[in-house]
Amino acid sequence: MTFSVKRFMAIFQKDLKDLYRNMYVSSTALMPLIFAVIYGRMDNVTIEMHLFVISMSLALVGTFLQCAMIAEEKEKNTLRGLMLSPATLTEILSGKSAVTILITVIVTGISMFIMDFSFSGRIGLMAGIVLSLIFFIALGTWMGLITRSVLEASVYILPVMFIFGMGNMFIMFAEQYAFLQILEYTPGLQLQEIVELEDAGAGFGELWKPFAIIGAWAAAMVVLAAVTFKKRMMD
Amino acid sequence: MENMIEVISLEKIFGKKQALNNVSFQVKKGETFGFLGPSGSGKTTTIKILTGQMRPTAGTAKVFGEPVSKLNTPEYRKRFGVVTDNSGLYARLTIYDNLKLYADLYGTSLQRIDEALEAVNLGSEKKTQVAKLSKGMTQRVLLARTLLHKPELLFLDEPTSALDPANSKHIHNGLKELNRQGTTIFLTTHDMEEADHLCSQVAFLNKGVVQLLDEPKQLKKQYREEVIGLELKDGRELELPLQSSSAEEIQQYISREMVERIYTKEPTLGDIFVEVTGRELV
Ligand SMILES: Nc1ncnc2c1ncn2[C@@H]1O[C@H](COP(=O)(O)OP(=O)(O)O)[C@@H](O)[C@H]1O
Ligand SMILES: [Mg+2]
Numbered sequence: 096m097t098f099s100v101k102r103f104m105a106i107f108q109k110d111l112k113d114l115y116r117n118m119y120v121s122s123t124a125l126m127p128l129i130f131a132v133i134y135g136r137m138d139n140v141t142i143e144m145h146l147f148v149i150s151m152s153l154a155l156v157g158t159f160l161q162c163a164m165i166a167e168e169k170e171k172n173t174l175r176g177l178m179l180s181p182a183t184l185t186e187i188l189s190g191k192s193a194v195t196i197l198i199t200v201i202v203t204g205i206s207m208f209i210m211d212f213s214f215s216g217r218i219g220l221m222a223g224i225v226l227s228l229i230f231f232i233a234l235g236t237w238m239g240l241i242t243r244s245v246l247e248a249s250v251y252i253l254p255v256m257f258i259f260g261m262g263n264m265f266i267m268f269a270e271q272y273a274f275l276q277i278l279e280y281t282p283g284l285q286l287q288e289i290v291e292l293e294d295a296g297a298g299f300g301e302l303w304k305p306f307a308i309i310g311a312w313a314a315a316m317v318v319l320a321a322v323t324f325k326k327r328m329m330d
Numbered sequence: 331m332e333n334m335i336e337v338i339s340l341e342k343i344f345g346k347k348q349a350l351n352n353v354s355f356q357v358k359k360g361e362t363f364g365f366l367g368p369s370g371s372g373k374t375t376t377i378k379i380l381t382g383q384m385r386p387t388a389g390t391a392k393v394f395g396e397p398v399s400k401l402n403t404p405e406y407r408k409r410f411g412v413v414t415d416n417s418g419l420y421a422r423l424t425i426y427d428n429l430k431l432y433a434d435l436y437g438t439s440l441q442r443i444d445e446a447l448e449a450v451n452l453g454s455e456k457k458t459q460v461a462k463l464s465k466g467m468t469q470r471v472l473l474a475r476t477l478l479h480k481p482e483l484l485f486l487d488e489p490t491s492a493l494d495p496a497n498s499k500h501i502h503n504g505l506k507e508l509n510r511q512g513t514t515i516f517l518t519t520h521d522m523e524e525a526d527h528l529c530s531q532v533a534f535l536n537k538g539v540v541q542l543l544d545e546p547k548q549l550k551k552q553y554r555e556e557v558i559g560l561e562l563k564d565g566r567e568l569e570l571p572l573q574s575s576s577a578e579e580i581q582q583y584i585s586r587e588m589v590e591r592i593y594t595k596e597p598t599l600g601d602i603f604v605e606v607t608g609r610e611l612v
Pocket of ligand 2: 370373374375415487
């Protein structure tokens, strides 16, 4: 299988230009920023609030952007043209993923800047975010492959937002509603676990567990996306 | 390589619906081949199979001498171009940005963008956003997009079905020029005049079956009524058999300067299609 950097860059540039003019999709990137502004003005900004905004950027920007870009190519019959060009589906999806990663990192960075949060010394958290991003982009890719329009993508993103984007908030109700305890295992809460362990000065002996959980999400999602992708290639 | 396309006993079945039934034809290098048929006759299905977007149920289809199943590599895709009836453009981007993407994907120089836009008479519209274009202009941009890499073989699925006569004429001239420069064209249409005007070879497709395959000129000769028509200055119209026995009578009318017009009765491709298939082209 060939991979052309030139074609990957062509897709990346096109999607970035297109996104810049796509108010409907790019405005979702404002959501985490709005929360960052609201929380940032509180007197006591807790680590839970920081992680809530980070999870929201990952789920809303990382997943939705990726999903909406792929769904729109299908809706507007432009994917067919790309597939008939020399571009491979791998190049097309990589180009889109690069755009999504770039925007997600920028939105997360700006939100944390607004909330006066410093990443310095937080190697564990940064590694955890990178690993989570793999999960969220794979999730967006899979959803993009199974949805047919941007509207459909906007509906499918809702459960993702509640579970993965707002899990850090809903976990507060876990004492009343036991089933919510499952949210403990979402990447967002595992990131919080990493921060708490890091702050307590824990070593790798304890830190490996949240990483393994996020890694399992990422691996499962990459496999699911890859299987769906292979199926789509066939027809 | 003589045959750009070679199709033998092609079948396509969707569930219970037989879309293509024992279809065979060849397209030689340099030809403009017309695949004619009413809507639902299997034209798009054939193009999808030939461009590797769909697998046939049975039979073989070869393009550039290779089975179509082997054509899914970037190297082969650089050799052909496709405009289908539902190809899309990026509406928020300009014409130029749409073409730049494809110039980069095909690895052609950016100068080709201007040349391709000139060819479809859109040279001055580069900076226009695609969302603001008329249907006809969109169709011309799509055509320009497939011209960027100067394909050896061009598939066009009803290229002018959405266009007014002036735009169609422009596209026709562009296609003729392209063909002169060596591009082989495989074109589907239900417009018989278009086929007559452009194609060196036509196949009549009806309900998935190729019912006739020949040069338009030959077909018209074959289905011509064997009569000579005379329109006289006094308004009378005569039809005489196309035989030596008619010569004397015609000569008399001419020498008496009574003749307004002499013509042979040539059927149009549309007439022939109806005669062969018993169906109107819709
Ligand atoms: N994906 C499909 N699934 C089921 N039936 C199809 C599909 N594509 C085409 N057909 C059927 O096959 C026949 C030929 O279709 P098509 O090739 O699109 O015709 P044309 O392009 O000549 O109008 C039609 O009866 C159509 O309904
Ligand atoms: Mg069709």
